[in-house]
Amino acid sequence: MKRAAAALLALFALGSCSRSDGKTHLYLQRFFGECGAEYGGSTDIAKAEGECGIITTMIDRFNAENPDIRIDVNVVAWPGYPQLTAQVAARDPPDLVTMHEGVISDYALKGLLEPVDDYLRQAGISPNDFTEAGRAGVTIDGHAFGLPWDTHGGLFHVNTALFAKAGLMRGGKPVLPNSADEMIAQARQFEQRTGKAYLIQSNVGDPAYAARNLYTYMMARGAVLFPDARHIKLATPVGVEVATFFRNINAQHLGTLNMDTPAAIAAFINGEGGIYPTGTWMIGSFEQEATTPGRPLYRSYAVFPYPRLWGQHVEFVSGHSWVVPSRKRSPRQRAAIARFFKFMAAHNYDWARTGHIPAFRAVLDDPRFKALPHRDDIASLASIGRPLPSNVQRQNAIEGIVGEEAVAAFTGQKSIERALSEAERRVNDLLAQVD
Amino acid sequence: MATDLRRGRLTPLGWAGLSIGAAIMLAPLIWTLLLSLKNNAELVGHSEAALHGPYTLHNYAAILGNSLTLRWLLNSTIVALGTTAGVLILASLAGYAFARLEFPLRRTLFVLVLLGLAVPSQAIILPQHQLFAWLHLHNSYPGLILPGLIAPFSVFFMTTYMRGIPRELDEAAMLDGASRWTIFWKIIVPLTMPAQSTLAVFTFLGSWNDYWWPLISATRSDMYTLTVGLAAAQMNYAQTSGLGYLMAQAVFASIPIFIVYVIFQKQIVRAMAGTAVR
Numbered sequence: 001m002k003r004a005a006a007a008l009l010a011l012f013a014l015g016s017c018s019r020s021d022g023k024t025h026l027y028l029q030r031f032f033g034e035c036g037a038e039y040g041g042s043t044d045i046a047k048a049e050g051e052c053g054i055i056t057t058m059i060d061r062f063n064a065e066n067p068d069i070r071i072d073v074n075v076v077a078w079p080g081y082p083q084l085t086a087q088v089a090a091r092d093p094p095d096l097v098t099m100h101e102g103v104i105s106d107y108a109l110k111g112l113l114e115p116v117d118d119y120l121r122q123a124g125i126s127p128n129d130f131t132e133a134g135r136a137g138v139t140i141d142g143h144a145f146g147l148p149w150d151t152h153g154g155l156f157h158v159n160t161a162l163f164a165k166a167g168l169m170r171g172g173k174p175v176l177p178n179s180a181d182e183m184i185a186q187a188r189q190f191e192q193r194t195g196k197a198y199l200i201q202s203n204v205g206d207p208a209y210a211a212r213n214l215y216t217y218m219m220a221r222g223a224v225l226f227p228d229a230r231h232i233k234l235a236t237p238v239g240v241e242v243a244t245f246f247r248n249i250n251a252q253h254l255g256t257l258n259m260d261t262p263a264a265i266a267a268f269i270n271g272e273g274g275i276y277p278t279g280t281w282m283i284g285s286f287e288q289e290a291t292t293p294g295r296p297l298y299r300s301y302a303v304f305p306y307p308r309l310w311g312q313h314v315e316f317v318s319g320h321s322w323v324v325p326s327r328k329r330s331p332r333q334r335a336a337i338a339r340f341f342k343f344m345a346a347h348n349y350d351w352a353r354t355g356h357i358p359a360f361r362a363v364l365d366d367p368r369f370k371a372l373p374h375r376d377d378i379a380s381l382a383s384i385g386r387p388l389p390s391n392v393q394r395q396n397a398i399e400g401i402v403g404e405e406a407v408a409a410f411t412g413q414k415s416i417e418r419a420l421s422e423a424e425r426r427v428n429d430l431l432a433q434v435d
Numbered sequence: 436m437a438t439d440l441r442r443g444r445l446t447p448l449g450w451a452g453l454s455i456g457a458a459i460m461l462a463p464l465i466w467t468l469l470l471s472l473k474n475n476a477e478l479v480g481h482s483e484a485a486l487h488g489p490y491t492l493h494n495y496a497a498i499l500g501n502s503l504t505l506r507w508l509l510n511s512t513i514v515a516l517g518t519t520a521g522v523l524i525l526a527s528l529a530g531y532a533f534a535r536l537e538f539p540l541r542r543t544l545f546v547l548v549l550l551g552l553a554v555p556s557q558a559i560i561l562p563q564h565q566l567f568a569w570l571h572l573h574n575s576y577p578g579l580i581l582p583g584l585i586a587p588f589s590v591f592f593m594t595t596y597m598r599g600i601p602r603e604l605d606e607a608a609m610l611d612g613a614s615r616w617t618i619f620w621k622i623i624v625p626l627t628m629p630a631q632s633t634l635a636v637f638t639f640l641g642s643w644n645d646y647w648w649p650l651i652s653a654t655r656s657d658m659y660t661l662t663v664g665l666a667a668a669q670m671n672y673a674q675t676s677g678l679g680y681l682m683a684q685a686v687f688a689s690i691p692i693f694i695v696y697v698i699f700q701k702q703i704v705r706a707m708a709g710t711a712v713r
Contacts, residue, residue, distance in 0.1 A: 029654075034668035037500025074656045077666035086651035089561075090568035262482075262678075269480040285479060295480075 023070040024332045029094040034075045045350045062343050069336045088112050093325035101137030101319045102395035108145040114324045115143040122338035125345050133385030134359030137319045140390045146321035147341050150356035151385050152280040153317030154212045154306055161300035162274045166190040176307040180245050187254035190274050199255035200273035202264035207403020214406045215316035216306050217242040219386055229391040232427040235420040246410040271296030283355035287373050303374045305381045317385030357381045393434050401426045471683035478678040494683035507664035518583035518642040519635050530593025531619050551587030574658045583642050589634055596630040632702040661688055
């Protein structure tokens with residue numbers, strides 16, 4: 001009995017071990033998964049693939065190049081915000097955290113994140129080095145609250161073999177529409193000539209898809225989605241017109257219905273439709289299909305930002321960033337954070353190999369970036385990308401509500417006016433509760 | 436009823452019905468197993484590729500290749516065993532007190548315990564988290580085990596069971612000079628073994644599968660339990676580009692539970708049938 005108790009106490013003690021190795025320790029918390037089995041200990045960033053592989057290798061490389069600093073990595077279950085909030089509540093937040101730019105306001109406006117202007121200055125990084133989308137994504141009231149790391153948003157992933165069959169290729173490139181009417185006309189032509197859906201859509205369990213479409217084309221029409229930080233405005237003539245456009249696509253059976261994300265991805269990979277509007281993060285998987293002989297997408301894949309259908313060519317985007325939660329830190333830790341920022345900025349190209357758009361202007365012009373498949377076609381996302389206003393909190397939750405109601409409007413489950421009004425009411429109720 | 440079943444009085448229709456039911460229950464499990472044995476890339480376009488070979492153990496190798504997986508397994512084992520032991524001890528002592536002892540406010544206290552059944556754990560998660568932060572117990576085994584010891588159902592369960600044991604046994608032992616402790620330890624506890632094993636199985640399963648509290652209390656990866664660790668190890672689009680790995684995780688996490696089930700099958704079935712309290 002005593003032995004068992006002693007063993008139990010010893011095991012308890014395991015949980016509170018600490019190290020003293022003379023190094024400056026930074027506690028980094030990230031998502032993107034765990035792939036230590038494949039990449040653990042590797043420092044060859046060029047050989048790493050995928051978000052997890054590249055980020056794992058980059059951090060190992062930083063540790064190898066900075067022997068006086070040790071980054072202790074904590075990989076959290078996606079997206080990691082419940083854990084971060086719990087850590088903040090327990091007054092034990094990490095030193096560096098991966099954060100979606102749309103979430104920064106939730107923490108920054110409560111004083112839970114440090115402005116990183118000083119770290120950027122120490123690292124020799126100017127906010128002018130960032131792309132427009134990157135800078136807008138991390139800046140609140142003139143202060144940067146994170147190191148922008150990438151920009152991601154929706155893209156039109158195109159099956160060029162089906163586009164050719166539909167007579168929608170010119171000079172080896174797909175012809176994308178320039179107006180809403182042109183898109184409907186193209187979709188009809190595509191459907192008639194191929195017998196397949198023009199748009200593959202993930203309307204089920206993927207509110208981000210519909211929200212992205214609504215935000216993007218309302219922004220293009222010059223709509224002010226958030227007149228102030230506490231209110232959204234969707235039930236407007238512009239909102240109704242955009243929603244009506246997508247309702248028409250579905251009513252005329254020009255897009256797939258009843259598909260969730262995995263089903264839509266499988267449909268696109270198997271050549272069951274012309275365009276799959278989804279994010280930058282799928283480029284790697286689709287490119288792999290496009291370079292595998294025998295697959296339906298073999299040599300038949302192209303990708304572009306959302307086309308301009310009305311007004312300005314702009315697109316709703318978000319991005320990943322590195323933020324620094326507020327807590328007491330030593331000068332050495334602060335210097336180590338600045339060095340980490342410098343390292344990450346210097347390796348922004350490596351991260352751009354994931355398919356995300358780089359957050360630094362210099363990388364957009366880097367020949368290595370331009371040489372990556374399709375990057376020349378999608379690089380404009382960095383300049384046309386528009387995040388939601390950085391002073392609006394609860395952007396993730398808002399996207400869920402807007403997406404849910406937008407799907408109901410697009411698919412005819414609710415009248416367009418009712419769906420948009422309910423989205424407005426629900427979002428405004430949510431924002432009214434924010435401290 | 437049980438005797439009838441043993442005598443094989445099921446009609447062919449009954450057998451057919453049971454077989455169909457069993458097949459329906461088994462189908463998702465077999466599907467999960469088959470998916471876990473396939474290369475992720477093959478499943479992205481066609482999940483039906485799981486129905487034919489080639490099969491691979493690559494996904495399982497990736498799980499075991501993570502240096503922390505065995506640590507998470509150890510953490511889950513310590514937490515589940517610690518919680519189970521604690522609940523059995525506390526619930527038995529409390530159950531004995533409520534069932535056998537006379538003390539002031541006994542009924543009131545028992546009602547208070549029962550009221551605990553009506554409070555969902557989510558309702559107290561914030562003050563509980565704050566309390567553990569003040570006590571510096573997050574990212575520790577006590578931090579993961581102690582909340583699991585709040586088990587009003589277990590107290591109610593043991594109280595009910597002990598009330599069913601004839602008081603004459605206690606009285607006979609007292610006449611022989613046995614103390615309260617001796618009666619509890621040497622007479623009552625052995626008689627409650629069926630209830631103890633049922634309670635142990637359910638407490639172990641509940642603790643092993645717990646996700647919410649470990650997610651917010653164990654925020655350092657070396658203190659993750661298996662459920663949290665495996666979730667953290669997933670890529671962001673696991674359901675599309677990492678389906679095989681995701682299913683391998685599900686199978687891997689359920690193996691210990693499967694073993695527990697095989698060992699304690701009798702107790703679990705008895706508990707499910709509600710006969711453990713007889």
